[in-house]
Amino acid sequence: MPTNGFNPTKASVLVVEDTIELQNYLRLLLELDRYQVEVAGNGEEALQRMSNGCTPRVVLLDMQMPRMDGLETLRILRQLHPAAKVIMCSGVDDPDKIRQAILLGAQAYLIKPVQHLYLSAAIERCLGQGSGESDELTRSRMAAPALQLVYRPN
16 A cells, blocks of 8 residues: 555664563554564663664663663663663562662663553653653653653553
């Protein structure tokens, strides 16, 4: 079907998740929202992809992965790509881990099981930061605390 030059996809999202079923689930949710999705199975693979030119607008980063956990991946990602927008995702609702993620620069923290509405809201918020939003909205965001959003399922 011709699109007359209109690109129906929104932005690119890199999903960093070691569980295949969750990769597929998150990809499905994101594609339903018309995002272009790339997947990495662990932190090392994600960092390698980004070093090789993958430039997602948002990184959805699992907290618990083998070899390199989400916090270590976030720490290195911040050094290599300081402007990257990162949403942490974890099955563990641990206030200390959430605080660490915030201090390392995560824009949001999702608690698994991830709900579509929360995922969409977190990504839209990330994409809205630094994208020419109104001065009033920018000021209100700057006056807000460092975080951002923690989404917990009901």
